[in-house]
Amino acid sequence: MLRTYPLALPGTLVDHHRMDLGAPYSLGWGVRAHDVTGARNGEVYALYALYRHTYGVDDDETDPVKASFGYRVITRYAPDGEIMASAVFRSDGSGEPSAVVDGGDMSLCVLPDGVLAVSTGPDNTTLVAPDLSRVLAAYDAKDRRPYRELLPGDAFASSLAVTPSGRLLCTVAEYGVWRYGNVLTNLVGVADGPLTATSKPTIRAIASLDPEPAHQGDVDVREHAVYGGAPIGRANRPRPALTELVADEDPLSNWERSHLGRPVPLADDLFVVPFYAETFRGGSRSQPFVFALVDDRGRMTGRLQGMHPWRDSPFTGHCFALAADAHRGHAFHLNRYGLYAWNRAGVLRARLDTGDKAFKPLTHFTLGACAPDGDLLLVHTKQHLILRIPAPEDLTGLATAVREALRAYAGRRTALKKRWTPVNWHWTHTSAPVHRI
Known part of the structure; x- marks a missing residue:
């Protein structure tokens, strides 16, 4: 059913910092959506950031009206669109500590038992109760960084997706990818057991991006991720890598410093694994990209066809998200040039051109996910x-x-404006519970 949900800010948070919601973002604050996902019971969860940097104010400023801050907000919506609850946690390392492990590329996934998984890179996964009232468990990888003491961690995955039977499609990070001195997403794997607050399943790696990450030692072995029956690390990972499989297609393409997108399931045993060539500061339109079809044994069986590297480039605006309806075998991608849809065989079945007046409004949306019933979730930026x-x-x-x-x-949208009276498209709510987690 067609629905519209506001990314509402908790009124208590707005009041605490006396925020001017009508102020332009150029003054150092903003609201930015990270991810949305749907649950089998029809509910929707959204994750978004609220931040402010007050230039010229000391970092140790304690007055909430003046201080800089960074928050993440998770909001839970009923099937009819009503807000049921929100959870708030700091993401700037200051203020009240949070049990949610922070990091980059934060995403959401509803596990088969209804628990919400919040994943961040590299390989941090936090389990949150469905009602957002508390954190159930946190798998913290303790990110390795140059010139810092290496702390023992308990890693899991950088992103998660659920197949129709409840398998977990995961991405896993490694140290030394493309010879960088930090930990970057490099592996795709499948976990067949449940992820709970007391145990985590083994992830079986099926694909890799960089075939030979540099300078790995014993401390970099991923014990919870295996390939060929042994933990991932050093020279043990799936080969040939995805970049090796496509290296000969275009002699001018350089896949070094490419990056792995978030894979989505097309079925229990078939996945779309996106990967993109290097992104340049001066513009990357026409850079190569591949939406690979990979089965659960690691074979690249094909790809999503029909996109032109220039006319349909996802690099414009950095629109790298994919979504999939695994029950019907449909895959979707939205970028500045159109909305694209494929069947399970990778055949392009629909392209809605944003040059068409009817579909031009799509340029203001980003693709979130497919709900379990197949509905598309788009976010107006x-x-x-x-x-x-x-x-x-x-x-x-x-x-x-x-x-x-x-x-x-x-x-x-007009009806919501009359009911909510937003300020410059910033929505606030005061009636639903707000949990600090």
Whole structure:
């Protein structure tokens, strides 16, 4: 069912810092969405950041009105769109400590038992109760960094996705990827056991990006991730790597310093694994990218076809997200040039061109995820709203479904404005519980 959800800020947080929600972001503050995901019971979770940097103010400033801050907010929505609860935790290392392990590229996943998993790179996973009231467990990798003491950690995964039968599709980081002196995402794996507050399953690696990460020692072996029956590390990882499989396609392409995107399941045993060539500061449009089809034995069986490296480039605006409806075998990608949809065989079945007036509003949205019922979850980057679009059974009807959803969005947005009275598209809520976790 078509729904619209506001990325609402807890009113207590806004009042505590006396925030001017009408101020421009150029003054050093902002709201930014990280991820959205759906649960099997129809609920939706959203993760977004609220931050402020007050220039010229000492870092040890304690007055909440003047001090810099960084928060992450997780909000839980009922199937009808009502906010049920929010959880708030600091992400700047100051203030009240949080049990949620912070990091980069933060993402959400609802596990088969309904528990919410919050994953960050590299290989940190925090389990949060479905009602957002408390943290159940935290798997903290204790990130290795140059010139710092190496602390023992308890790593799991940098991102998670769930297949129809409940398997976990994971990404795992390694030290020395592309000869960098830190830990970067490099592996794709599958875990067949449950992830709980008391135990974690073994991740079986099926694909790698950099075939030979540099300067690894015994301390860099990933005991919880295996390949060929042995822990990942040193020279033990899937070969040939994804970059080796495509290296000969374009002699001008250099896959060194490429990066691995977040994979999504197309079925229990088939996954879309995206990887992208190096991103340049001066613009990367026409840089190569691959949406590889990889089975659970690590074979690259094909790819999502039909995108042109220039006309359909995801590098414009850094639109790297994929979403998939594993029950129907549909994959989706949204960037500045269109919304794309494929079937399980990798055949492009729909391309909604944003040059078309009807689909131009898509340029203001980012792709979040597919809900378990197949609905598409899009996030408006400026109006801070989630648009839930019912996806048709047949992809030939996608254009009609999206056109109708975008047309209805304007009316629903107006109704929300009258009810919520946002300030410069910043929404606040005061009635739902807010938990500090």
